[in-house]
Amino acid sequence: MPNVQKETEADLIPIFIMGKRYLVPESLTIMKAIEYAGYQFIRGCGCRGGICGACSTVYRKAGDYKIYSGLACQTVVEPNMYLTQIPFFPALRREYDYETMEPVAESIYQLYPELFRCVACNACTKICPMDVQVLDYISALKRGDLEAATRISFDCIQCGLCASRCMGELPQYHIAQLARRLHGGKLAPRAEHLRQVVESIAAGKFADVMEELKALPVDELRKLYTERELEPAMSDEQWRPSNNAGL
Amino acid sequence: MKISYYPGCTLKTKAKNLEDSALASLAALGIEVEELERWNCCGAVFSLADDDLIHQVAPVRDLIRARDAGADKLVTLCSQCYNVLARANKLMREEEEKRETINLFMDEEVDYHGEVQVVHFLDLLRETIGWDALREQVKVPLEGLKVAPFYGCTLLRPAEVAVGGGDRGAPHVLQDFLSALGATPVRFSAAEECCGAYEVLINPVEGMRRAGSVLAAAGESHADAIVLSCPLCEYNLGRKQGDIRAQVSGIPDIPVFYFTQLLAIALGLDASAGRFELNMASARKLLQDKKFVEAPATQV
Numbered sequence: 278m279p280n281v282q283k284e285t286e287a288d289l290i291p292i293f294i295m296g297k298r299y300l301v302p303e304s305l306t307i308m309k310a311i312e313y314a315g316y317q318f319i320r321g322c323g324c325r326g327g328i329c330g331a332c333s334t335v336y337r338k339a340g341d342y343k344i345y346s347g348l349a350c351q352t353v354v355e356p357n358m359y360l361t362q363i364p365f366f367p368a369l370r371r372e373y374d375y376e377t378m379e380p381v382a383e384s385i386y387q388l389y390p391e392l393f394r395c396v397a398c399n400a401c402t403k404i405c406p407m408d409v410q411v412l413d414y415i416s417a418l419k420r421g422d423l424e425a426a427t428r429i430s431f432d433c434i435q436c437g438l439c440a441s442r443c444m445g446e447l448p449q450y451h452i453a454q455l456a457r458r459l460h461g462g463k464l465a466p467r468a469e470h471l472r473q474v475v476e477s478i479a480a481g482k483f484a485d486v487m488e489e490l491k492a493l494p495v496d497e498l499r500k501l502y503t504e505r506e507l508e509p510a511m512s513d514e515q516w517r518p519s520n521n522a523g524l
Numbered sequence: 525m526k527i528s529y530y531p532g533c534t535l536k537t538k539a540k541n542l543e544d545s546a547l548a549s550l551a552a553l554g555i556e557v558e559e560l561e562r563w564n565c566c567g568a569v570f571s572l573a574d575d576d577l578i579h580q581v582a583p584v585r586d587l588i589r590a591r592d593a594g595a596d597k598l599v600t601l602c603s604q605c606y607n608v609l610a611r612a613n614k615l616m617r618e619e620e621e622k623r624e625t626i627n628l629f630m631d632e633e634v635d636y637h638g639e640v641q642v643v644h645f646l647d648l649l650r651e652t653i654g655w656d657a658l659r660e661q662v663k664v665p666l667e668g669l670k671v672a673p674f675y676g677c678t679l680l681r682p683a684e685v686a687v688g689g690g691d692r693g694a695p696h697v698l699q700d701f702l703s704a705l706g707a708t709p710v711r712f713s714a715a716e717e718c719c720g721a722y723e724v725l726i727n728p729v730e731g732m733r734r735a736g737s738v739l740a741a742a743g744e745s746h747a748d749a750i751v752l753s754c755p756l757c758e759y760n761l762g763r764k765q766g767d768i769r770a771q772v773s774g775i776p777d778i779p780v781f782y783f784t785q786l787l788a789i790a791l792g793l794d795a796s797a798g799r800f801e802l803n804m805a806s807a808r809k810l811l812q813d814k815k816f817v818e819a820p821a822t823q824v
């Protein structure tokens with residue numbers, strides 16, 4: 278008997294959402310599959326574009342002891358995937374006065390002494406849906422290297438899965454955020470082109486355009502907005518808007 | 525033969541003078557080492573609990589990284605790191621059941637069986653160059669410098685990981701090293717004692733008493749300086765020396781060096797390679813008084 282593909286519908290595959298079995302189209306992302314199954318997101322969903330970190334999901338596959346993770350909005354469903362979302366995982370975030378804080382590792386050690394509870398088990402790196410080398414940035418911080426911690430943790434979207442798996446109970450993602458703030462704001466060289474642009478804006482580069490816009494009636498403003506030229510989804514780096522006014 | 529280098533956390537922060545002087549010396553001696561591209565804290569203290577395997581994971585991970593980098597040897601400088609890495613390696617070589625458990629837990633790495641050899645910098649010098657050849661490389665013999673060699677605990681204990689290559693008698697690697705540099709190792713009764721270690725955190729009074737007795741013994745040996753390889757010992761005997769002197773009587777004012785700092789100077793490297801600004805003030809002054817290094821140009 279030859280395989281007869283249904284032409285109109287995608288094939289349905291079984292997945293288990295919080296333990297309950299559903300048949301969903303095989304081409305969907307986890308997020309769309311959950312919606313297809315009848316759930317409505319009030320948490321656990323944000324940008325739908327793989328950047329906000331709200332939709333972190335953990336899953337297992339039938340017969341496999343490993344824990345897998347993914348962003349629900351980016352990961353395509355697999356047959357017999359057992360999943361649940363973890364939209365939030367509690368992790369201690371210390372308060373601090375950024376202005377008066379020294380950009381040195383000791384500032385971090387004082388706020389987060391639990392950093393030294395890390396046993397290098399690597400569970401954090403294994404679970405990270407963004408493939409951040411979490412253990413490596415924690416190790417970098419233990420040796421006082423804020424620059425390396427900033428670089429290594431750069432793709433972190435603060436989903437918190439690392440903290441959910443940590444046997445040392447570290448809030449890795451909060452620690453890394455503090456490291457990036459200290460390094461980015463107080464140590465890294467200032468971006469010269471940014472300074473120039475900010476100066477030119479302060480000097481009134483867009484003042485006229487802004488005044489024109491402010492004078493428009495709401496209807497026309499809305500029309501301008503809805504009809505604005507959008508960058509095509511697949512455009513290359515050379516793409517430029519046809520009207521450059523205001524840029 | 526490829527040699528990987530494991531610095532350890534303290535060498536990247538408080539003990540830059542240990543790392544910088546060592547790396548500059550290795551370059552001068554033509555020994556090539558490569559810092560591990562990725563490494564984590566070794567744990568600093570070897571876990572003695574028989575059923576506590578999770579604390580072996582950190583050092584084993586570093587050993588795996590060295591193996592995966594294609595290294596035959598992993599060289600370390602800090603006595604604590606050396607001790608932890610060497611003992612974890614021994615465990616992975618000899619204790620089959622524990623090795624199995626650890627390898628099963630670290631399921632994303634290729635199993636490790638102790639393929640890499642962990643060596644302390646002193647043994648690397650001894651094995652790779654040898655004391656006679658080192659003596660020939662010395663440009664500034666440290667003549668007339670009387671030095672108390674301080675081993676402390678972790679370079680020597682347990683015996684299976686003791687530096688010196690399985691020599692079971694009284695340790696003499698540091699003495700041989702100092703002699704090769706032209707210095708005079710003195711007989712030092714506290715050479716193998718504890719510096720007080722982490723007692724400084726838990727029970728500072730007792731910690732200072734311990735460090736004080738080591739310093740007093742160094743004074744009795746009429747040494748000009750103490751030499752060691754451990755940042756924790758340096759902290760207790762060097763950095764805290766002023767505090768100890770203020771509290772305990774009979775404590776000499778005696779500079780404490782990392783052994784690699786004396787090596788760099790003896791090899792004729794610029795004094796900046798020693799990073800003596802990170803030592804107690806008397807350290808550089810002693811080397812200047814002995815005319816091994818010049819006084820820094822006075823600031824205008």
Ligand code: FES
Nearest residue numbers: 323324325328350
């Ligand atoms: S919804 Fe924002 S990352 Fe998935």
